[in-house]
Amino acid sequence: MLLRLGFFLAFITTALAAKAQGDSVLLKPVTVYGLPDEKYLAGSQFYTLDSALQKQQDSRHLGEILAFQFPVYFRNYGNGMLSGISLRGTSPSHTAVRWNGININSFSLGQADFSILPTVAFSDVKVHAGGGSARYGSGAFGGTVLLSSVGGSSDILSVSQEVGSYGRYFTSLKGAFRIRKFSSTSSLYRVQAQNDFPIPHLNERQPHAAYWQQGIVEHAQYTISNARRITLDYWYNDAHKEIQPNLGSNNNTDEQDDRNHRFVLSYEQNTAQGFSKITGGFVDDRIVFNNNLTEIVRWIGSASHQFVVAESWHVSGSAEWNHIIGKIKEYGPTSPVEDRVDLAASVQKDFKNVAWSFNLRQPFITHVSAPLLPYIGADVVLFKNAKQTWTLSANASKNFRAPTLNDRYWQDAGARDLLPETSYAAEAGLTWRRQNFNVNTRGFYQWVDQWIQWVPGAQGVYRPRNVKQVRTDGVEAGIEDRVKIGPVVLQGKVAYQFTQAITEKTDNTDIASVGKQLIYTPVHTGSGTFGVLYGTWSLNMFLQYSGTRFTDAANAAMYALDPFLLADMSLNKSYAHGQHGFDFSVQLKNVFATDYQLYSGRAMPGRNINFKISYHLTRKQQ
Template sequence: MLLRLGIFLGCISLGFFAKAQSDSVVLKSVTVYGLPDEKYLAGGQFYALDSALQSQQASRHLGEILAFQFPVYFRNYGNGMLSGISMRGTSPSHVAVRWNGININSFSLGQADFSILPTIAFDDVKVHAGGGSARFGSGAFGGSVLLSSAGTTTNILSVSQEVGSFGRYFSSLKGSFRVGKFSSSSSLYRVQAKNDFPIPGYGERQPHAAYWQQGFVQHAQYSFSNARRVTIDYWFNDSHKEIQPTIGNHNSTDEQDDRNHRLSVFYEQNTTQGLSKVGGGFVDDKIIFNGTLSEMVRWIASASHQYTFKNQWNISGSAEWNHIIGKVKEYGPTSPEEDRVDVAAAIQKTFKKVSASFNVRQPFITHVTAPLLPYIGADVVLFENAAQQWLLSVNGSKNFRAPTFNDRYWQEAGSRDLLPETSYAAEAGLGWRYHNVKVNARGFYQHIDQWIQWIPMEQGIYRPRNVKQVRTDGIEAGIEDQANIGRVMLHAKLSYQFTQAITLETDDTDAASVGKQLIYTPLHTGSGTVSVVYKTWSANVYLQYSGKRYTESSNSSVYALDPFVLTDLSLNKSWTQNQHDFILSFQVKNLFDKTYQLYAGRAMPGRNFNLKISYHLNRKKQ
């Protein structure tokens, strides 16, 4: 029903263009007085995904893009398969992923699958590195990925078509209009691939790895005035995968479908008393594995208010309620339900050269005792003039992750007595800006306690237990520069991270892991982008580096995955005629045909190619 409603709204949007061009008016901008998360998390590290890269690589899933922009590692179970993010030595379940303010991590598995997060679905992507549970709730240990599908009305119509190696095709259609106080934007997308790439060194093609994904994103907004508006966002994503087997396995028949409905509705009001926001949402996540359905349903309500006191103090308060229903066969004959309520407050103050903030959150979860979660941080300008700036950043936080539904309700294995995972984190960084040159370095530390691990018990049955303590620490650094040489613009960005993630304590069944690096956690990661723009031509080089990754808790080098450097290249040509923009792009992925694996036994493709053409019909300037 929701899919039909989404398609109906999209058809209305796309069919309304002709009329909208003749009677549309430009709305006055809505002034938002509230502060962004960056201000309330003073002393923290935020990254913004490059908009040009996001546009050029919109057909890829989000994990592929982030790996080229930031020093993070993704555990991909094959090309286009399950993809989990690892930040600062933590596991994929220790990164909170939020869409329009709603947590979209799986409440059954505990993590987000980045292979079904298509970049085309988002207008804005930000990454917060480090502990942030006081701001973003459960799971924000290693970091948080913040996604927005707020829509844009810059283009009346955008069409994109790609064709690539191994039977890969991608199509997208976007449209928008504005009429009076109402505006709407819609997006449709589909990607499919045979995914039968040659397996390096084996003389055969990858079997049973085809996939397709399609979806619809709708944003609608009605502005009652310059200070009051209501927004509705709906996102439907449907995907199918033949589960890629390990190398040499020709008998796999596993298949999986993911169907996700996500809806958010909010009313915002700006007054002299501050910014108020009230709304809610609905999330329906279905996984159909080999014909067996598992479904997690959530109803969400939230309210928040931000107020500026005497033009000096910024104060924020919020409350959120989630009602969760787990419709999974393995949970037993009845579907378990639970409620989660989060109450949070934050305060931010900017002094002459200091921006400081304090956050606190108290979660309440059915049958779980959750801790109070504080965050304190500050940015201090050490020196500043017209040419350069030195900035010191520090913060400390307490963080937590609630046990998943699988941990608590899995029939004959789950335990309702599990404690939430908790951590204490601290970091400090120094940044230097000299004209267009930006250099930063940051050290971080985190101690994680009560880490939940499924361990073998009696009769070989695995059960979840709070058995693990882990320490993560390291250094991350980056440099960025932009220069103009005649009519040529150059932009370069490089980042590096050194991460130790050491098991301090665990159960006797895994005693060999004590004092060792966590599996699939490289000591060294790096990324880089280099862009050259000349008139209507541009070329981009994308780099991704990962050091050795251990695949066994004993850190045996025999089974470790070798380091690798991946290089992607794109060449782009654009031209404009009145309101019409055209872009032609040719991409080479894995330029040097590197043999590598992101997860043991799962092959990844060698050199491959992609050709893309895009068309944009722009709105007339008023």
């Protein structure tokens, strides 16, 4: 560990020394602006959620929208129930989810539940596909979902109301104001559904599946000067679910409540010496399952600084600390306390036709030996003229995931000596852009070692163990275009992914899985969005395709879930007069009444409809 720390500090010292040399030849002060993650992760694939689509579909949870936009699979335990993401063949615990810079994965379960991530709560959504632990820390194997709630809308007031099938209602209220140096944006939302849809092929409606969710998002900012500001972000989310039973079972009475408090206070400074940010945060995640409370409390502190060396080398250094308290009775009479410290550094440089970056991170975790995590990547412009650009991208990385608190501290089962999961990942891709036409292809590979799995032990008690080696590889491709024909605009985007996620090695408890595809990991995944715009009218279609998914380790065909193609449509109309604007939308979901399941034995609704109306009061133009 000391050797790793020495290597890391040597890297930082070298960068600082280079900065000192660079400063000596500068003739005038340089104002430095923080680079986006895309620049520090050269060679990577980033997906950005379309802002117009996000606005139209903001009543859905985030998993529903991402499944239509990108080739990604979600394991939904029913409509509105627990939803886990599977990126590039990895499990839900192998995707990091960060909100306003802090990790919001459950530190007890190891994953984020996308059914309680309401799209209306976010102003910006990005997905980084592939290994990114050197930039984002623990769990960033398959990718990272980056969420922001920072306001910035031109609306003073926005009100939306939606009514839909099976007792579904959605309401949101947003307000913003600015008084001299102080500004604030607040959002309130609530969604509820009886969720009693008819079950295909059964003469009954879905029982015990009602849910509701409500919350508030606050972003406040005080501008000290043009170069300094203080921001406060707070997000409270409260959700209740009746746990949807398996098909044919009507005796399930399980219920769950999720209550999350997330608070971030930041100070930013942007001067000739660089861009600095200091952040303090607090997270309180509570789950009440059948009146049994589990709670994880986190205190967070971080500091980062970015600067320019010799006017062209961008260097970033950061430190983050998480103090974690596990208040769960199954951990024993004493609540375990864990500290995680991450030191990270990044370098980015643009040459004539090459953008290059290097990242290095060293985590330190209580009683866990975490590895040094490098990332290197580059984007190379092979050909460029006024009409088209050909770009080659490539990267390689080492990644890790720390064992969860449940893995380590669960009474009479947890293992304190578990090793962190590690992986080696590499990918390469080619992009062709010709005006609005864009074609992107990419191949990826990842080897995951020390995969943690709960396996039966003595007396049938399940215990976590490092038992698997898994290989994931595949190809993803996408095509996007936008064409204007007279007053009509046509736009479309399709994406496809071929993924193999194979167990290469395991112990005798799961020997049947060797050489087989991981469960709930489709080999073929696709998505598509198509739109027709005419003046203030728009018609959109959304497609989601998933191939066969195996539900047992031996890949028995008789237990596999069939492929499906899901289609949604929406008709939208906007009207504006002065500062006042109205949006009307009719959304038809599951247009073809497809009978499908995202998790075995959990029914999903057939064709259903929603009506939505929104009012916006915008600021006067200066």
